[in-house]
Amino acid sequence: MAVMDAKAYAEHRQVSAPMVTKYLQQGMIPSAKRVGRKWIIDPELADRDLEKVLNTSDKKTKGKPVKLNMQSGHKTPLPSLAANRAIREMYAARITKLEFEERSKKLVPVDEVKLELAKLHLMVRDNLRTIPDRIAPLLAAETDKGKIHSIILEEIRQCLEGLKSFDNR
DSSP: OOOBOHHHHHHHHTSOHHHHHHHHHTTSOTTOEEETTEEEBOHHHHHHHHHHHHHHHHHHTTTSOEEEOTTTOOEEEOOOHHHHHHHHHHHHHHHHHHHHHHHTTSSOOHHHHHHHHHHHHHHHHHHHHHHHHHHHHHHHHOOOHHHHHHHHHHHHHHHHHHTHHHHTO
């Protein structure tokens, strides 16, 4: 028989042209020669090459149901029904656990946490910014370092005590 290109070999083999291209790119037809952008294929040699490759892959999956992967052209073993059920059950259990944790308030949406942190940040910032305005007149009248120190500490303590109300929410 005469040599042919990849498209003609695909028709000869009764598969798609992309499948033959994948066979060629993966080296499954070593007898084929590439000339420029075209492939020169002797169909008899190519058929033997492919039979060797495809039959050896059949021996690897012997006894297991196989499915031809249309994208790669390889035969891959299918997972059993029990394996598929186990996988489905595992994911269902994970979803159920997440739902339970969300309902029991152990799991909180990230957006809610970010909003609460932003509110807390604003409260801390506002409380700390008002300290100088509140204690400046008191400190201006004081000359004793110990008394100044205790006024500042007391004001900071009161600011932090005000944040307890935020913590009890």
